Amino acid sequence: MAGKNTTVNDQITDSVTQVNTNTLASTPAMAMSNLYTAMGQALATGSHNTTMAQQQANVTMQAATVQGVNSLTSIGSAVIGRASEGVLEKDS
Numbered sequence: 001m002a003g004k005n006t007t008v009n010d011q012i013t014d015s016v017t018q019v020n021t022n023t024l025a026s027t028p029a030m031a032m033s034n035l036y037t038a039m040g041q042a043l044a045t046g047s048h049n050t051t052m053a054q055q056q057a058n059v060t061m062q063a064a065t066v067q068g069v070n071s072l073t074s075i076g077s078a079v080i081g082r083a084s085e086g087v088l089e090k091d092s
Helices: 010-074 077-091
Strands: none
Touching: none
């Protein structure tokens, strides 16, 4: 077999050539589509994380406001009156 010449049908060689050409031609398109998919997922995840961080910050700020209002309303009215009187006397 080593020294024997064998011929291959032209249809087979044409078919193999077409498959190889198709594979080489579609590789850049597949690479770009994978890149665009990865970029889209990364941007979506970043946007989601930003939105969640903003929501958590809003909850924290609202809790701080509630605590401040609770502190103000828990002070007795006599103390508030004396503090207000002191402020008003300093301005006069």
